[in-house]
Amino acid sequence: MARKNRAARAPKSRSNTKRANTMWGGRYKLGPAEIMEKINASIGFDRRLYAQDITGSIAHCDMLVAQGILTAKDGSAIKRGLAKVREEIESGRFKFSTKLEDIHMNVEARLAELIGPAAGRLHTARSRNDQVALDVRLWVRDAIDRLEPMLADLQAALIERAEEYAATIMPGFTHLQTAQPITFGHHLLAYVEMFGRDRGRLADCRARLNESPLGAAALAGSPHPIDPRKTAKALGFDRPMANSLDAVSDRDYVVEFIAAASLTAVHLSRLAEEIVIWCSAPFRFIALSDAFTTGSSIMPQKRNPDAAELTRAKTGRILGSFVAICTILKGLPLTYQKDMQEDKEPLFDAADSLELGIAAMAGMIRDLKANPQRMRAVASADYSVATDLADWLVRKVGLPFRQAHHVTGTLVGIAADKGVDLDKLSLAEMQAVEPGIDRSVYGVLTVEASVAARRSLGGTAPANVARATKEARGRYLGKAPRSAKGRGR
Numbered sequence: 001m002a003r004k005n006r007a008a009r010a011p012k013s014r015s016n017t018k019r020a021n022t023m024w025g026g027r028y029k030l031g032p033a034e035i036m037e038k039i040n041a042s043i044g045f046d047r048r049l050y051a052q053d054i055t056g057s058i059a060h061c062d063m064l065v066a067q068g069i070l071t072a073k074d075g076s077a078i079k080r081g082l083a084k085v086r087e088e089i090e091s092g093r094f095k096f097s098t099k100l101e102d103i104h105m106n107v108e109a110r111l112a113e114l115i116g117p118a119a120g121r122l123h124t125a126r127s128r129n130d131q132v133a134l135d136v137r138l139w140v141r142d143a144i145d146r147l148e149p150m151l152a153d154l155q156a157a158l159i160e161r162a163e164e165y166a167a168t169i170m171p172g173f174t175h176l177q178t179a180q181p182i183t184f185g186h187h188l189l190a191y192v193e194m195f196g197r198d199r200g201r202l203a204d205c206r207a208r209l210n211e212s213p214l215g216a217a218a219l220a221g222s223p224h225p226i227d228p229r230k231t232a233k234a235l236g237f238d239r240p241m242a243n244s245l246d247a248v249s250d251r252d253y254v255v256e257f258i259a260a261a262s263l264t265a266v267h268l269s270r271l272a273e274e275i276v277i278w279c280s281a282p283f284r285f286i287a288l289s290d291a292f293t294t295g296s297s298i299m300p301q302k303r304n305p306d307a308a309e310l311t312r313a314k315t316g317r318i319l320g321s322f323v324a325i326c327t328i329l330k331g332l333p334l335t336y337q338k339d340m341q342e343d344k345e346p347l348f349d350a351a352d353s354l355e356l357g358i359a360a361m362a363g364m365i366r367d368l369k370a371n372p373q374r375m376r377a378v379a380s381a382d383y384s385v386a387t388d389l390a391d392w393l394v395r396k397v398g399l400p401f402r403q404a405h406h407v408t409g410t411l412v413g414i415a416a417d418k419g420v421d422l423d424k425l426s427l428a429e430m431q432a433v434e435p436g437i438d439r440s441v442y443g444v445l446t447v448e449a450s451v452a453a454r455r456s457l458g459g460t461a462p463a464n465v466a467r468a469t470k471e472a473r474g475r476y477l478g479k480a481p482r483s484a485k486g487r488g489r
Contacts, residue, residue: 041098042341048348049103050089052138053131054082057107059234060126060214067225069125074118081115082107102341103135104128125226127218129248129336134214136344138235140257143351144206150358151199151264155192155476157365162188163469167462169447170285170375171384178382181447184370185469186460192472194267199476201260209253212237216247219335249335251325254347258322261354265315268357272312275364279305285375286368292360311360314353321346379447383412383422388444388453397436407434421445 058079065075085107088094100106105128112119162185172182212235215221215228221244228240241247278285279293292307324346328339386408393404410433415422423445430437443449455461458468 037098040101040338042102042344043096043098043100043106045345045348046103046132046341047089047096047106049132049135049139049344050107051086052135052142053103053107054086056131056134056138056214056231056235057082057122059231061122062234063227063230064121064124066230067227069224069226070121074121077115077118078111078122081111081119084114085110102128102132104131125217125222125224126214127216127248129218130213130216132340133216133248133250134212134235136251136347137209137213137253140209140253140347141206141236144202144257147202147351147355147358148199150355150362151195151202152477154358154362154365155195155199155472157362158188158192158195159469159472159477161185161365161368162192162465162472165370165372166465166469168370168372168375169379169451171379171381172460178378178384180387181379181384181450182454182460183451183462183465184372184375185462185465188365189465189468189472191267191271192476194270195264196476198260198264198267201263202257205253205256205260208256210236210238211241212239213241213247213250215240216244219248220244245335249332249340251329251340251343254343255322255325255329258318258325258347258350261350262315262319262322265318265354265357268361269312269315271361272308275308275368276305276312279303279308283374283378284371285378286370288364289367289369292364292367307360307364311357311364314357317353318350321350376447380421383415385422385445385447385450386412388450389422389441392441392444393434393437396438396440397434399434399436 061070061075061078061082064070065072070078085094088110094106094110096106097109100109108119108123111122164185165188166183166185168184169181170184170187171178172180172187212228212232214231214235215226232238232240241250275286275288277283279288288303288305288307290303292305293303294306325343328342328346332339389411390401390404390408393399393407394401397404399407411422411425411430414429414433415425418425423442427437427439427441430441444453451460451462453461455464458464
């Protein structure tokens with residue numbers, strides 16, 4: 001009686017009377033309330049999994065037929081129907097329904113309309129739990145396979161420009177203060193190494209995720225004589241997952257992917273920040289064309305590096321996705337929880353943002369034009385060759401480095417008081433501070449001599465950079481070294 005009274009008091013709405021989810025069968029006579037429908041439905045974003053969902057269903061169908069669980073006739077009908085569903089989705093004719101909650105049930109419902117009761121047999125020995133785990137795993141794998149050549153292309157762009165600017169002198173900074181002269185090519189190659197590590201992290205993630213959860217069913221496996229190894233092989237996985245509970249609840253690979261994406265985004269952001277600085281009027285190290293800049297709505301002379309700024313900003317979205325996914329997962333007991341539905345939006349957004357950022361950065365690197373004269377002028381300022389003088393005092397005069405450091409600092413002070421560079425001090429002025437100094441000291445007091453002297457492994461000498469570009473091309477791009485044009489510009 002109480003139940004009847006509660007039903008009587010329930011507000012009448014279209015949700016309660018006309019939105020029954022027929023996929024649930026007889027347990028629920030009335031559909032969920034409208035608010036429940038809205039919070040429960042994921043089709044607005046997980047429709048992006050349609051290709052993976054259909055691919056997984058085809059593999060599952062083939063396995064069921066091979067194991068004698070489905071007839072060949074039903075199997076053929078299911079695969080024919082799934083192909084039709086895929087075509088409808090890709091042509092834009094498929095009508096997605098929030099009443100059917102997610103991509104799995106939308107596909108299954110349409111399949112039933114196309115082929116009839118045989119569609120229901122596709123779900124034999126399968127749950128939405130292992131189905132979505134499979135779909136997301138396939139999607140992340142596909143995302144990595146898209147990102148890998150994009151990062152390689154970005155490295156290629158950096159290597160090409162490093163070859164071109166192997167001998168172009170620029171200031172190297174610490175604390176954003178002029179420290180020592182380096183070459184622009186050497187600077188660009190530093191990012192080649194960063195993005196190489198990013199590729200490695202994505203490859204590691206791909207290797208770890210490449211196990212199939214299909215066959216775990218809801219959480220405990222299946223009583224049917226299924227062959228998870230067959231579906232794993234058909235879908236390009238190394239093996240089925242060893243534990244059914246882990247299979248449906250594991251989202252480590254999502255966390256790991258977004259973590260790798262986050263660090264890649266940090267590297268993109270660092271380079272984007274440098275591009276913004278280099279483009280600014282006080283620096284004028286590089287220029288970007290109209291393709292990667294915008295104007296001002298009020299100041300007609302402005303050219304703003306908006307592509308770099310937006311690439312820098314994408315980092316916030318990707319890092320936010322990392323925090324989101326970790327927060328979603330941190331308190332979940334085994335096994336599947338509906339909380340896991342919320343893993344897809346941060347995943348999709350992180351992948352989309354990263355792809356766009358990589359593409360934009362590769363475009364900017366190929367587009368930028370350096371200003372060697374301005375770079376050299378700044379590199380020559382602020383006594384950037386002081387360390388070279390200290391090293392010369394150690395090598396030629398035999399001073400302990402700490403004493404050489406003191407002598408050099410004294411000479412820098414004298415030059416600063418006079419408003420001249422170190423090489424403009426007279427020999428007598430230098431010898432008044434350290435008698436062991438001779439005229440050969442002037443040979444190390446230019447930025448050209450400074451960079452040429454840094455021939456140690458990983459150093460900035462132009463000859464080093466030229467060799468390093470060839471080595472990087474072979475190591476990261478798998479191509480034989482080619483002669484660089486424009487080197488020494």
